[in-house]
Amino acid sequence: MTWGNAAQVRSFQDFAHLLDDVLYLRELDRHDLGAYAAIIIPDVMDCIELRAHARQLNDYVRNGGFLIAFSIRDIENIIDVVDLKWQPVNARDWLWWTRPNPYLEVRQPEPRHPICDAISLADMSWHWMGALEKHPDAAHILTLDDDSLSLFMDFRNLQGGGRLMVTTLDPHGHNGERFMPATTRFLEAFYPWLNRELGIDREKRLLASPICARLTARGIGNRRDWPKPSREPASPFVTMGSTISMRPYCGHPISSTYPTTRTRSSCAAGPPIFSPFWSAAGISSCLASRPFHGCHSCRRSARLHHALSPT
Structure with missing residues (x-):
């Protein structure tokens, strides 16, 4: 999904061979989302326009769809299939990697989520756009190092058989702008993982x-x-x-x-x-x-x- 942002489009170009379609946000109501195994809401999204389609997106999950939302402003008021609570907590030092002993206060908690076998901690480490309060029904993929807040959550087996992954990471914007190599490595691992998770073999399909x-x-x-x-x-x-x-x-x-x-x-x-x-x-x-x-x-x-x- 895109609202036409150049960084989004460039990122989707990069991984076009692992995608089936690109949906224009302002025309989302013309599409039957149920035809898609997964829907991705990238970061750098027009949150006002996205909010106008909130019901369609939540109904997609309630009817068994798999929705993946990256860093979206006001996400807690757009998604209602689960109760999300966002907190304005960011990295303590946004220039952490320039220090003599670089450290970013994040971790992949145990038991590690299966996606962590594809995406290392280093490739999830740049910064984040706020954090989410931990939810008892979620598997936590990435958290702050004190385990107080979550940066990447996976809600499996929601009512109706749907699934929601939500993160405050913003890889599409940075990859599309061609800086922050960790974001490119993240997406290079994420999209193949997603296809495997959905059981999609692109080579056979082609x-x-x-x-x-x-x-x-x-x-x-x-x-x-x-x-x-x-x-x-x-x-x-x-x-x-x-x-x-x-x-x-x-x-x-x-x-x-x-x-x-x-x-x-x-x-x-x-x-x-x-x-x-x-x-x-x-x-x-x-x-x-x-x-x-x-x-x-x-x-x-x-x-x-x-x-x-x-x-």
Whole structure:
């Protein structure tokens, strides 16, 4: 789910091969959420617009859906399937990783949640946006080191068979802005874990798809052909033209030429925005109206990536 924030979109581009669809928040009521095995509400979300869809989201969980909410302002007043209580507690030292003996006051409590086998404590450690009071019905994935408050909770087997994961971590925003490498590592582990948790085998699904058999692309490859988000400074863009030939279910041939871009570091634009139809076949596409020739903002973010980020 996205409201169009650039960092959200970039993060979803990064993991398009592990997603089925991207839902625009302002059009959420047009969708049957029950068709999805899981719904992700990323951080840096428009909480006012999200609140307008609170009933639809809570009904999704009550009807057996799996909702995953990252750091959302006012989350305790949006989610009502469980009683959440948020506290304005943040890291004591937001520059903790720059100290001679760096320490962040978090822990993965015992017994460790299974997701901790995929995401290490180091990859959950940067900062958080407030904390949640511990709930007796939740499995706690990440807590403060004194065990007083929770930063990541999993509510399994809610009434109606639904499930809720909620965290005050904000990886999508930082990954999409291309700084704080720990957030990129978090998402690189989180999305494969989620697919395994749902029993989804993307390789088998792609190979079995009739779209895959009827779709050919020249110049554009699978999302996984793109370089991973880099921790190196951005290099200049290299612009390439690509021709896409496609014959979808309707049988009508489509042939168009779009500019595409790559960078050595994949910082900034990275893989271009994908359409849900093409992403179903594992294909990324660029629908930009003109080539990119560089991005001052991105290069600035790349420098911040090194100067201001835990590694």
